[in-house]
Amino acid sequence: MRRTLMFALMTVFAVPGIALAADAAAGGAGEWVKPFAALAAGLGFGLAAGLCGLGQGRAAGSAVDAMARQPGNTNRIQTAMILGLAFIESLTLFVFVIAVILLFVKS
Amino acid sequence: MDIIDHPPILRLPGIPDHVTYTWIAMLILIVVSFVATRRLAMVPTGTQNFMEMVLDQFHQILDEVIGAGGRRYLPLIGTLGLFILTSNLMGLVPGLASPTANLNTTAACALIVFFTYHVIGVRKQGVIPYLKHFAGPVPGVLKPLMFVIEIISHLARPLSLSLRLFGNMAGGHILIAIFFFMMGFDGLLGWALTGSFGGLLIGAPGTIVAAAFVIGFLLPLKILVAFLQAFIFCMLTMIYITGALEEAEHEAHNAPAGHH
Numbered sequence: 001m002r003r004t005l006m007f008a009l010m011t012v013f014a015v016p017g018i019a020l021a022a023d024a025a026a027g028g029a030g031e032w033v034k035p036f037a038a039l040a041a042g043l044g045f046g047l048a049a050g051l052c053g054l055g056q057g058r059a060a061g062s063a064v065d066a067m068a069r070q071p072g073n074t075n076r077i078q079t080a081m082i083l084g085l086a087f088i089e090s091l092t093l094f095v096f097v098i099a100v101i102l103l104f105v106k107s
Numbered sequence: 108m109d110i111i112d113h114p115p116i117l118r119l120p121g122i123p124d125h126v127t128y129t130w131i132a133m134l135i136l137i138v139v140s141f142v143a144t145r146r147l148a149m150v151p152t153g154t155q156n157f158m159e160m161v162l163d164q165f166h167q168i169l170d171e172v173i174g175a176g177g178r179r180y181l182p183l184i185g186t187l188g189l190f191i192l193t194s195n196l197m198g199l200v201p202g203l204a205s206p207t208a209n210l211n212t213t214a215a216c217a218l219i220v221f222f223t224y225h226v227i228g229v230r231k232q233g234v235i236p237y238l239k240h241f242a243g244p245v246p247g248v249l250k251p252l253m254f255v256i257e258i259i260s261h262l263a264r265p266l267s268l269s270l271r272l273f274g275n276m277a278g279g280h281i282l283i284a285i286f287f288f289m290m291g292f293d294g295l296l297g298w299a300l301t302g303s304f305g306g307l308l309i310g311a312p313g314t315i316v317a318a319a320f321v322i323g324f325l326l327p328l329k330i331l332v333a334f335l336q337a338f339i340f341c342m343l344t345m346i347y348i349t350g351a352l353e354e355a356e357h358e359a360h361n362a363p364a365g366h367h
Contacts, residue, residue: 079342086339090267093274100277 041099048095055088115204125209132193132206161189165341172345173352180348183223187216188341191272195333198280199326207336208276210269217269220344228351237351268343275336279329286325290317 063081067074119127143158151159165185169177191207198205206212228237241257242250290296295317299310 082335082339083342083346086271086335086343087267090271090274093271093278094267096274096278097270100281 037102041102044095045099048092052088052092056085059084059088116202123209123211124204125206125212128197128204129194129206129212131203132190132197135193135197136189168341169345172342173349177345180345183219184341184344187220187344188337191216191340192333192337195276195337196330198276199329199333205276205280207272208280210273213269213272213276214265216272216340217265220268220347221265224344224347224351227348231352264343264347268340272336272340275332279325279332283321283325283329286317286321290314290321 059081063077063084066077070077115124115128117127117131118124139154139158143154147155162181162185165181165188166178169181169184173180194205194207194212197203198208225237231237232240241254241261243253243257245253288294290313292300295310295313297310298306299314300306
């Protein structure tokens, strides 16, 4: 199972290289940057979004727990939760900025 | 970014879009303030009533977060909050652009906050005590290390402030632009209009589903995000100011304890 997964990952990483192998021979190393940039942006943003979802889910879940225990403190808990979510989210947005730079900034 | 770049209606030659639309946001705020304060009445009506409600909200949050003396910072917090909220919402009006979807605008706001809270801290407790507090409550050997770490974490604040606002706004715009592109003449709608069987089977319902999704979910989400990001920006500014002020109270607390 694990070996299959590793092989699949390696294949995914190799695909843009194989696809452009012919071009690369003619065009030089610069041709390799674009496909790998797209791959890095997609994989990186996927990872960041997924893990951010896990983190935010934990935060929101705990906040709802706390609100259920102490309905009187709902406002304060909500503010703290929103701040926490913003901090977690900002890490994903760093990745978003990097992905945008990778994809759209012409080097 | 050619596909998703939607040029706004008004473009001044030689001036970047985000500057033009910053001016428009300023114009909106100035006109609203002027209309609200033109005929001040004890029993407010109309625009004045609305603006007083908004300012009451700001007062309430300031009292809650900074505490006593927090209302001194209403000009800073209120201006930042209203400007960012107006800019965020302007991005949702077709034909207008959102200044906060450009990193330059958000970095300007974040740098204002960065320098302001340091100036507030220095004015409250003087240069040397303020700098000493970066070292934190650790034993002497570790102080230089803590100092460097704290400096880095303080430098990361404007970075994360600006990137958070920019990323949320630009990300939302790209998402909506991609959806419009997907259901437009180059996408599902174009496929449906070719009259082929696949177009009628998938393209036509797909267009309707995508349009319903955008109108029913994405646009409300973007309005929510516009309010939330303005709120978070103000909240973090207030927390940073509180941090710069609270260190002085810490010192005041420690001093009597030392005397005992």
